[in-house]
Amino acid sequence: MNAVHCFAAIVLLVLTGVLPAEAKRKAASKPGRPTKVEIQAATRLQVFLDRANFTPGRIDGRYNDFTWKALALYRESRGEQQQVAPRQRNVQPDVKGLDLATVEPVFIPYTVTEADLQSVGNLPRQLAQQAKLKFLPYRDAADAIAEKFHSDIHFLEQLNPGKLKAIKAGDQVMVPNVEAFEVASVKDIQPGSETARQPVNEMEYQTETEAPKPGENAGAPRNVSIKIDTKTNMLGVFDAEKLIAAYPVTVGSQHTASPIGDWKVMRITKMPTFRYDKEMLQHGKRSGNFYLLPPGPRNPVGVMWIALNKKGIGIHGTENPDSIGRAASHGCVRLANWDVVRLATKIKPGDSVSIH
Structure with missing residues (x-):
């Protein structure tokens, strides 16, 4: 013919x-228009990686950059060959060898409780007004539920059209099938110090590591370390030379770069108070114009502060999970709250931190 x-x-x-x-x-099949089947497949992979502690950041039902990076590090941890990420967006990676059948169902119904709403409240935009509060809450119920299930809030809206604007106790929503992050349980996480009232970024670092707590074996050898790659915006946790977990991070900008070098974990503080000093954050000079911001999930450093032996620098949570990997910090290393609490369970004062 x-x-x-x-x-x-x-x-x-x-x-x-x-x-x-x-x-x-x-x-x-046009880019930007994934089908329901494609969304479910991408979410299944993201949930799988999240459960394995090689997290893709916010779950959004897409094969985003962090999903590719998390999968590559997961395969590296198992001694498998990594797949090179394509230039195109939202391309499905090779998932051969992954037991994705363990993620079933991908989405589950969740009934909102009164406890979920206890951490929701009025959150002023002005720092001066925030400093007057005793607790920095979630902005609304949708904000709280999205963080609880490690989700992009817009993705959660797609899963629950028209339901998120006025959520109340007893309402049922569909969420990714991940282990829920409970902000109320942060205080129970071990190891770590008790809640600190003194601003965590103002504490003098300790010259020696904390003494073992009762019941801990002081002589037990540890070779746990953290390695932060400022180019890929990924943090890896190693036991000896074995990679055991990885999380997306935000690092400093060129103007306020994260300190390159080898450091030590000095303290782990839950529900920190933060001294917000714009002059200090932008130029490294302490000023008298500052605000003491109270604890809460929408504190600028989130729900956990992991102090390094460099004053004012720490690995911490965030008030804005959307910013992870997409914006620059003031020199610290920032994770989503659900990731920083998992990181805190794997490390102790004295562990090594390499920023490179």
């Missing part, structure tokens, strides 16, 4: 309606 006859045949097929199904498949 020559080109003219071929073209005529295609025109005939279009006119007679033989091609609509194929056309629909092509339209559905």
Whole structure:
């Protein structure tokens, strides 16, 4: 068949309606328009990685950059060959060898409780007004539920169209099937110090590591370390030379770079108070114009502060999980709250931290 006859045949097929199904498949496969099946497949992989402690950051039902990075590090931890990430966005990686069947169902119904709403309240935008509060709460119930299930809030809205604007106790929403982050249980996380009232970024670092707590074996050898890659925005946790966990991070900018070098974990503080001093954050000079911001999930350093032996620098949570990997910090290393609490359970004062 020559080109003219071929073209005529295609025109005939279009006119007679033989091609609509194929056309629909092509339209559905356009970038930016994932199908429900594709969204579920991407979410399944993200939940799998999140459960394995190689987290993709916010779960959004897409094969985003951090999903690719988390998968590569997961395979590295198992001695498997990594797949090179493509330039195109939202491309499915090779998932051969992954036991994705363990993630079933991908989405689960969740009934909102009164306890979920206890950490929700009025959150002023002005720092001066925030400093007058005793607790910095979630902005609304949707904000709280999204963080509880490690989710992008817009993705949660897609899963629950029209439901998130006025959530109340007893309402049921669909959420990714991850281990829920409970802000109320942060105080029970071990190891770590008790809640500190003194601003964590103002404490003098300790020249020696904390003494073992009762019941801990002081002589037990530890070779746990943290390695932070400022180019890939990923933090890895190592036991000896074995990679055991990885989390997306935000690091400092060129102007306020995270301190390159080798450091030590000095303290782990839950529900920290933070001294917000714009002059200090931007230029490294302490001023008298500052605000003491109280604890809470929407404190600028989130729910956990892991102090390094460099005053004012720490690994910490965030008030804005959307910013992880997408914005620059003032020199610290920032994680999503659900990730920083998991990191805190794996490390202790004295462990090594390499920023490179």
